[in-house]
Amino acid sequence: MLYFNLISFFLIICGALVLGLQTPDIAASARVYPLVLMALVLLFSLLIVVKEIADRAATAPLDSRIAEILSAPPPFRIRLFGFVAIWLVYSWLLTLAGFIVATTCAISLSLWLLGIRKVLVGIVTAALFSMVLSILLATVLFIPTPLGPLDKLLIESIYAMQH
């Protein structure tokens, strides 16, 4: 725990220093305020680090929820990591394959990974949900989504039906 804290605060200090290195390029009147904040971030990070070492904070309690995740059995942690990975890949896949295909794949995979028993039902539900939501977003809420070939076909069909 102590090492995690020390590395984390070291990273915060590094982040503030990286921003600090950029300040010479900024107009003088615009850099005073962030410089003051950087100094405060550095000061408080260092103070916390010193206090952690002085208090021997190795036994300090970790946030209970995070501790629960870290102490979970490895299969749980792998599945949780997989869940996060699915949604990271999803945001990349959205622009490539479009909303319907990407959402169907991501929801199906996510439900399967989190332990849905009827996988086929999950896939069909995901596909139906993606189609219905896509139509709703395009025709009622007018919220834009990345378009793939299937999305374009769907929107063109709706447009043709309306006219």
Add this chain to the structure above:
Amino acid sequence: MLEGLYAAMSPTNLFVEILGVLIGIVFGAIPGLTATLGIALFVPVTFLMNPGAGMIMLAGIYAGAIFGGSISAILINVPGTPASIITGWEGYALAREGKAPLALSLAALSSGVGGLFSAVALLFLTPMLSSLALTFGPAEYCALLLFSFTIVTVVLDTPMMRNLLGCFVGLLLVTIGLDPVTGAARFTFGNADLMSGFNLIAVLVGFFCMTEAVFLAFDSLDDSTNNEVISFGKGNSIGELIKTLWTHGITYLRSSTIGLFLGILPAVGPVETPFIAHTIERKFNPKDEKFGKGSITGLIASECSISANVGGSLMPLISLGIPGSGAAAVFIGALTLHGLQPGPLLFKSEPVLIYTFFWGFIAVNLFMMLFGMFGARYFALVLKLPKRVLATFIAVFSILGSYAINNSMFDVGVMFGATVLALWFRALRIPILPIVLAVILGPLLEQQALVLFTTSAGIGEVLGRPIADGFFAISLIIIVFSIVRRLKESRAKPG
């Protein structure tokens, strides 16, 4: 004011009031989904609504979710939102005695009374506060912002140094982008997307929604955590409920007042409020042996104060542009998305919109009370939704919501970045609320501080302003008291 009343009663607005409350109750009833999450997820849905309807719908979600949290608290002893912990103590004990309908209806009635009390206060007190705020210069604004940061730093249970670090990190993060005064680019690393800084809604969705999806996904992996729902039973005496308005009238009034006052303070949100109201009510009712174990007075105190806190948190938001809670912070994001700047000038520029919102908020609380009193058993059905489904769909909507703000994958990246930051800081026990407050108030603080330093003749001129002096003095007193209290606590600890 009357124009606002007519607008709030229009069919469209009535529809969004009901819709918002229904969505809110469903969200609140599901353990793990909070009011803040509900509001953040539905901000993109309000894009195409007129700002008044959009704000009313979000207020409906806010008020509905705060009550909805009590449904799961009472029926399965798992608070739907963190605000309902006390309701769980009192309500679940009543439900085990076979009084689930009474507990749920009483929770709805108390929520409604507290909400209506705060809505009326919002209607009449906010214009006064706003008029006062119009006289504020940079000195008053700086003092008020300092006061807000002092409260948020002192009130939270986490170590003060970490709270302060959270504030400074948040303030530093919002300096990325164009300088609000000179327009010079700062820390953009040549990236055009960074010119306008991080989008507030994307950041808040990351802080509150995607983070929750991760936790829900983790919870869903353990199949043994299924909750047993207490059978609802029959009987729901409206007469018995109404009677409490007379027999416990003073409790309703006292708890609503406490909730309203705490709501106005930044950082004291609906989570902390019921604990304070419950403790105070216990002192006034020393003979009630059931306190904490199925007390009607305790349940009323908890629910009244939570809902009154909601209206209270909207007061400084609208009149000063300062959010009173995390959920109110998301409101600021929604307002700015609609091209509105919360603060005293909003009353001057959009009076009809503001009064429509105020009347809409009153209607929202009425609907919430009615739906809660007569339909809680149907909302309880959502307790059967599996967490894996919730986690999956929250993730989808978090990503879609972030993308929809500017049609940009950059905002999705910002949302993921905010999620990582929230989880990392949570592990470090650095609370997220000071960061949220800093991210929202940072630009205003920089602007006002710069104006103050360039226009004031000296410290004497600043000290000559009584309102600013008042805020500075209160901040100083709070800091001194807090340091003394924490020192006493650390000395009292064994070892």
